[in-house]
Amino acid sequence: MPELPDVEAFRRVLDSCARGVPLRRIDVHDEGVLHGVSARGLRRSLEGRRFAEPQRRGKWLLAPTEQGPTLMLHFGMTGQLLCCRPAEALHPHDRVTFTVGPDRQLRYRDQRKLKGLWLADESAVTRMMKGQGPDALSVDRPGFEDALSGRRGGIKSALLDQSVLAGLGNLLADEILWRARLHPARPVGTLTGQELARLYPSMRRTLRSAVAAGRVPPRRAWLTGRRDDADPVCPRCGERLRSGRTAGRRTVWCPRCQPAAV
Numbered sequence: 001m002p003e004l005p006d007v008e009a010f011r012r013v014l015d016s017c018a019r020g021v022p023l024r025r026i027d028v029h030d031e032g033v034l035h036g037v038s039a040r041g042l043r044r045s046l047e048g049r050r051f052a053e054p055q056r057r058g059k060w061l062l063a064p065t066e067q068g069p070t071l072m073l074h075f076g077m078t079g080q081l082l083c084c085r086p087a088e089a090l091h092p093h094d095r096v097t098f099t100v101g102p103d104r105q106l107r108y109r110d111q112r113k114l115k116g117l118w119l120a121d122e123s124a125v126t127r128m129m130k131g132q133g134p135d136a137l138s139v140d141r142p143g144f145e146d147a148l149s150g151r152r153g154g155i156k157s158a159l160l161d162q163s164v165l166a167g168l169g170n171l172l173a174d175e176i177l178w179r180a181r182l183h184p185a186r187p188v189g190t191l192t193g194q195e196l197a198r199l200y201p202s203m204r205r206t207l208r209s210a211v212a213a214g215r216v217p218p219r220r221a222w223l224t225g226r227r228d229d230a231d232p233v234c235p236r237c238g239e240r241l242r243s244g245r246t247a248g249r250r251t252v253w254c255p256r257c258q259p260a261a262v
Helices: 004-018 039-046 122-129 141-148 155-160 170-180 193-213
Strands: 025-028 055-057 060-064 070-074 079-084 094-101 104-110 116-120 242-246 249-253
Touching (some): 004 055, 004 060, 004 079, 004 094, 004 104, 025 039, 039 116, 070 079, 104 116, 116 122, 141 193, 155 170, 155 242, 170 193, 170 249
Antiparallel strands (some): 025 094, 055 060, 060 070
16 A cells, blocks of 8 residues: 655656656546546646646645646555556546646556546645544654643554644554564553654654655565564564554554553
8 A cells, every 4th residue: 555655756757757758648548536526627727737846745646737737646545656658458447537748758657546536735634634643654743742641542543643644654653663562552641751752763764765766665674574474573583463443454563562552
């Protein structure tokens, strides 16, 4: 599932493939990914315009156009953004294509179509982003602790809540908590100052490495690289990993490194 590092990679794809180049043609192959705009409206609003510098906010990718509206992209569970040659055959899940020159085409590809594309002016962008918490990659430690302050429920649920911190998904949350040696069900209100002092740098280090890789990397030294093994063990201590459900998502942890609160 695309999380903050994936969306940052998609931002770079858009920047290198389509920024500053006139959008020559837009083809909508499946209107099911469009929200609040028709295929005709999308073409009328964007063809001939140029993308300005794209921005990432949490799991959202914002692609403003020069003196025009902003294309907002959300990748849901299976979305991708790719730079291809126009002559390449369409993938069955290519939903919208943006031809930006004779040899470049930006493609929004999504199997499950859980999110998609929006077209918004500045006020609509502000309104849609209003409910998001601070971006997990850029938030400082006081902002991080303030975001968690007063939260009820377990720490993993809080990390997954986009209104608390924007950008974290299931894999990142498990990885961060494993690194911080915190059980995913640990109530936020019981975390000590020392534990919060471990949690914030664990998040920062995990995000920096994942952004550099363009994804949450399945490295064998990471929890992420072991969680799908037939008989997964902790890469740090060798204990057999446990799994359960948190906020409807599969959760993996090490019972030795991340003991439940007594």
